Amino acid sequence: MAAGMRQGGEEARLLVRPEAPGVELLRASFRTQRFDRHFHEEYALGVVERGALRFRYLGRTMTAAAGQVNLVVPGEPHDGHAALPEGWTYRMFYLAPQVVDAACAELAPRRAAPHFAAGVLDDPTLAARVRQAHLLWELPGASSLARQTALLGAVTWWIARHAERPAVLPRLGNERGAAARTRALLQERYAEDLSLDVLAGHAGLSPYHLVRVFKACYGLAPHAYLVQVRLARARTLLTGPDRLADIAAAVGFADQSHFTRLFKRRHGLTPGACRNFLQNRETGKG
Structure with a gap:
């Protein structure tokens, strides 16, 4: 669900996703x-x-410039206006306390709600994580798993490095069995929009710990691994007669354009060009 406005050279778009309560997004450009x-x-x-x-x-009085992170905590009054004649463009998450508390529990189960003494952070890694998560939450074709993983990664990084009482990430143990169960589930149910909570429940680990363990074992986060499984299945289907849109839907992509974009990033060819190559190879025309 989205709402937006454009007026006098300024624009703003607010977005919420019904399947993700407690998370709102704002993307805006303001001058006056x-x-x-x-x-x-x-x-x-x-x-x-x-x-x-x-x-x-x-x-x-604080100034957040391009590339910096700006934040406020619940209940703290603040205002806001442009610091430069050209105004500012920003991407914001508004996170209900229970969303941040859940991320905090990944770092220290009995820790109190985090507080942040700064309103501006000069942390390029956090800025990149927040921006990437925001882009994924905006992207219509992104999976729930990709969105949740990106946001959880950004919020836990923020808490671990910038909360008043910095937290220490739990050490990785010998959870290869949990990672293997997760991989098997992704391979079996690759066409579904599996959430991070479903994977974590299946593995018997907390969501963030599962992401860390899985990446340590297989070199990719679960959502990235899922994309590779889907692309591999799609490449197999390209040797057959199914329409590209039907192949995209069959392997779990939201639409053909999302499938095409990810396929080209992986193989350097569009699905259509790859289909021609594969089918010509089978008939000896390549």
């Missing part, structure tokens, strides 16, 4: 917008893409 002093009931976490945002927060 001035936010009155207000507070959120959620955590706000975002990245400035262009220009700069200035706001009064925690008794100080």
Whole structure:
């Protein structure tokens, strides 16, 4: 579900996904917008893409420039306006406290809700993680697994490195059996939109720990592994007569354009070009 506005050279788009309660997204470009002093009931976490945002927060005036992360915690009043004549463009997540608490529990099960003393963070890795997660949540064809994994990775990085009481990631143990069960499930049910919670329940691990264990064992996060399985199955189907749109749906991609984009990134050819190659090879015409 999305809502947007465009007026006087400014634009904003708000997005929520019914299957992910507690997560809202905002992508906006502002020049003259001035936010009155207000507070959120959620955590706000975002990245400035262009220009700069200035706001009064925690008794100080702060400026978030392009490439920096800006944030506020629930209940803390703040305002906001452009710090440069060209305004600012940013991507924001608004995360219900239970979403952040769940990520915090991955790091320390009995830890109190995290608090952050800074409103601006100069952390290129976190900025890149937040931006990538936001792009995935916007992308219509992205899987639930990819979205959840990216957001959880960004939030746990944020907590572990910037909360007032930094947390230590739990050590990886010998959980190869859990990783193997997850891989088998991905290979068996690759056409489904499996969530990270489903995989974690099957593996008997917490979501974030499963991602770390799986990547340590197989070199890819579960969502990236799932994409490779789908592409491999699709390549096999390209030798047959099915339409490309039907192949995309059969292996679990949301639409043909998403399938085509990922296939080309993996193979360097579009599915149509690969089909011609494979079928010509079988008939001896290549």
